[in-house]
Amino acid sequence: MATNPSQREGRSGAPGLAAYGLIAIATLFMLSFLVLPVVLVLVRAGNQDWSSIAETLTDPDCLSAIRLTVTIASIAVPANMVFGLAASWAITKFSFPGRSLLITLIDLPFSVSPVVSGLIYALVFGMQGYLGPWLRAHDIHILFAVPGIVLATIFVTFPFIARELIPLMQAQGRQEEEAAVVLGASGWQTFRYVTFPNIRWGVLYGVLLCNARAMGEFGAVSVVSGHIRGMTNTVPLHIEVLYNDYNIPAAFTVAALLALLALVTLVVKSYLEWRLADELAATR
Amino acid sequence: MTTQEEALHTFNDEDWRAGEEVIDATPKNRGGFVSAPQTVGSLMQIEMSQIVCRFGSTPAVAGVDLAVPQGEFLALLGPSGSGKTTLLRIIAGLEKPESGILRIDGANAVDLAPNKRGIGFVFQHYALFRHMTVARNIAFGLEIRKSSQRPEKVEIDRRVEELLDLVQLPGLGKRFPSQLSGGQRQRVALARALAIEPRILLLDEPFGALDTKVRSELRVWLKSLHRRLGITIVFVTHDQEEAMELADRVVIMRQGRLEQDGNPGAIYAEPVSPFVYSFLGAANAVPVQIESGIVRAAAGREILGVSDQFAGAATAWFRPHHVDLARPGAWGENKSLPGRVIDIATTGPRVRLQIAYHDSTLSAEIATEDYAAIGLKVGEPCQWRPRVIRCYPMGV
Numbered sequence: 001m002a003t004n005p006s007q008r009e010g011r012s013g014a015p016g017l018a019a020y021g022l023i024a025i026a027t028l029f030m031l032s033f034l035v036l037p038v039v040l041v042l043v044r045a046g047n048q049d050w051s052s053i054a055e056t057l058t059d060p061d062c063l064s065a066i067r068l069t070v071t072i073a074s075i076a077v078p079a080n081m082v083f084g085l086a087a088s089w090a091i092t093k094f095s096f097p098g099r100s101l102l103i104t105l106i107d108l109p110f111s112v113s114p115v116v117s118g119l120i121y122a123l124v125f126g127m128q129g130y131l132g133p134w135l136r137a138h139d140i141h142i143l144f145a146v147p148g149i150v151l152a153t154i155f156v157t158f159p160f161i162a163r164e165l166i167p168l169m170q171a172q173g174r175q176e177e178e179a180a181v182v183l184g185a186s187g188w189q190t191f192r193y194v195t196f197p198n199i200r201w202g203v204l205y206g207v208l209l210c211n212a213r214a215m216g217e218f219g220a221v222s223v224v225s226g227h228i229r230g231m232t233n234t235v236p237l238h239i240e241v242l243y244n245d246y247n248i249p250a251a252f253t254v255a256a257l258l259a260l261l262a263l264v265t266l267v268v269k270s271y272l273e274w275r276l277a278d279e280l281a282a283t284r
Numbered sequence: 285m286t287t288q289e290e291a292l293h294t295f296n297d298e299d300w301r302a303g304e305e306v307i308d309a310t311p312k313n314r315g316g317f318v319s320a321p322q323t324v325g326s327l328m329q330i331e332m333s334q335i336v337c338r339f340g341s342t343p344a345v346a347g348v349d350l351a352v353p354q355g356e357f358l359a360l361l362g363p364s365g366s367g368k369t370t371l372l373r374i375i376a377g378l379e380k381p382e383s384g385i386l387r388i389d390g391a392n393a394v395d396l397a398p399n400k401r402g403i404g405f406v407f408q409h410y411a412l413f414r415h416m417t418v419a420r421n422i423a424f425g426l427e428i429r430k431s432s433q434r435p436e437k438v439e440i441d442r443r444v445e446e447l448l449d450l451v452q453l454p455g456l457g458k459r460f461p462s463q464l465s466g467g468q469r470q471r472v473a474l475a476r477a478l479a480i481e482p483r484i485l486l487l488d489e490p491f492g493a494l495d496t497k498v499r500s501e502l503r504v505w506l507k508s509l510h511r512r513l514g515i516t517i518v519f520v521t522h523d524q525e526e527a528m529e530l531a532d533r534v535v536i537m538r539q540g541r542l543e544q545d546g547n548p549g550a551i552y553a554e555p556v557s558p559f560v561y562s563f564l565g566a567a568n569a570v571p572v573q574i575e576s577g578i579v580r581a582a583a584g585r586e587i588l589g590v591s592d593q594f595a596g597a598a599t600a601w602f603r604p605h606h607v608d609l610a611r612p613g614a615w616g617e618n619k620s621l622p623g624r625v626i627d628i629a630t631t632g633p634r635v636r637l638q639i640a641y642h643d644s645t646l647s648a649e650i651a652t653e654d655y656a657a658i659g660l661k662v663g664e665p666c667q668w669r670p671r672v673i674r675c676y677p678m679g680v
Contacts, residue, residue: 175411178378178398178405181398182477183425186399189428197413
């Protein structure tokens with residue numbers, strides 16, 4: 001956020017008092033509402049001695065939560081990557097009936113509260129729902145089990161990759177694909193050698209955001225997981241459990257883990273944005 | 285300007301032979317490069333009949349019949365929205381016609397996938413693969429072939445070098461498209477299209493995005509390339525000069541239909557409609573009345589010429605450079621029309637004058653020497669007459 005004032009002067013004249021005022025307000029806001037909480041979480045977590053941190057993190061319930069979160073993300077993110085690529089490829093490179101409906105549907109998870117998304121799955125797969133009795137009869141566990149959490153996570157993180165790719169691919173147009181096809185390339189070859197290399201940084205960027213959200217998702221997962229300790233608790237749910245048990249230091253320790261994930265995501269994201277700018281610039 | 289572009293000027297017979305030798309040495313030559321110009325006219329390479337293609341409810345191509353013999357250099361000429369690009373894309377398989385027959389080399393091609401057609405296509409904005417080097421771009425069509433049909437790696441490299449020489453960009457294989465000028469990119473796009481030894485080369489507004497100088501250089505080069513390779517070329521343009529200069533045959537399109545079809549000279553001499561007449565260059569139109577073969581201006585009853593085609597109300601068309609000018613009284617009264625000079629523009633060898641005649645404004649273009657002899661100035665009255673006119677019935 002530290003914009004070099006001299007650089008700005010060169011571009012648009014000396015910033016007035018109002019500009020400095022606005023920058024100050026924005027910086028203050030960012031510090032107090034975004035940076036401070038993250039720092040506090042890390043500080044509170046770090047204020048303990050190392051043995052208690054280690055104890056919290058190596059607790060079987062915590063380890064199980066971490067394992068579960070990683071498992072969920074490693075299923076949900078690739079699934080959404082495949083879906084996001086397929087959807088944005090279809091939307092940007094072809095015209096077909098229902099195209100704009102599909103674009104709207106992709107945005108649906110953004111506009112629906114995660115809790116509602118969770119409840120939808122509870123309705124479909126729960127005992128009071130449509131498929132519940134049948135699933136139970138066949139001994140298939142979806143709700144209050146890993147498959148339910150995976151489904152809810154996929155739903156919530158559905159738009160991230162597609163939303164990232166659609167504008168990028170739209171800007172790049174269809175001509176390179178058409179050129180490849182006329183030269184004899186099959187659909188797969190066109191995708192593999194022409195489309196994908198042009199959007200790979202965009203894909204990575206989307207995957208990163210999708211992963212951050214998949215690991216941090218609370219609302220939808222909370223509804224479908226059932227909070228079974230050591231079994232269906234993800235890291236965010238585990239934090240809540242610790243917090244509700246008044247185990248504040250432990251809660252902050254695990255929260256710091258998630259906050260670190262956010263920091264790593266931010267750093268990688270900045271790098272990817274820089275590469276993505278190249279990718280977009282090359283279209284011009 | 286780079287050395288590569290300058291090289292265009294130095295194209296000569298030696299290059300010609302050198303290129304030919306290299307190409308003949310290609311063992312996997314499937315005939316694309318060697319189909320000799322003497323086969324022109326013997327075989328219809330592309331045949332289209334009653335092709336219709338619609339986007340939504342508006343027909344982009346509305347029933348086109350067109351046959352292109354092997355080795356022909358054909359221009360599809362028309363204003364934007366006339367359906368010429370769509371027609372080209374139909375030949376390439378990038379658009380599917382709603383109805384009609386398309387034959388390529390005698391075989392039905394309507395349902396043939398674009399990647400099975402073996403056609404070279406050069407896009408208006410080049411469509412080079414931006415993440416690949418120039419060499420990889422050119423090699424693409426060969427590298428993606430099934431291993432049974434794919435040339436050896438060294439063979440591909442050799443062919444890339446050959447093609448880079450052919451398009452006069454030797455040594456630029458390692459560059460990326462973004463590091464090239466527009467003219468260079470267009471030539472890479474051509475090399476890439478030629479790499480698969482296509483039976484047909486299609487070019488969509490190939491020089492549309494280039495500046496005038498590069499464009500005229502590339503035209504000369506493309507024409508010599510066609511002579512050398514003898515390949516069938518169909519290209520789309522909205523620039524009548526480009527079409528006339530390059531093509532063996534020009535097809536003029538209007539609103540998805542063929543308006544006129546013929547060799548450049550014939551089309552220019554006898555445009556079938558006012559649309560073609562005005563599209564092919566600067567034109568004047570004067571309302572006339574034709575009675576017993578005499579064409580008289582509707583406004584002043586002066587005689588413009590003769591026409592035995594039809595009688596009644598019509599429009600007489602004539603080119604600015606077919607207008608003779610004089611001071612009033614220089615010719616007999618009945619042989620000329622009165623006018624007044626309202627503007628004069630000098631363009632070196634020619635002088636362009638705007639002349640008011642009744643309600644209309646006409647342009648006349650005369651040689652600078654002739655203008656000096658007459659010495660007309662803005663605001664002065666004059667007399668004028670068209671040497672050649674072409675009449676079309678009113679309302680055509």
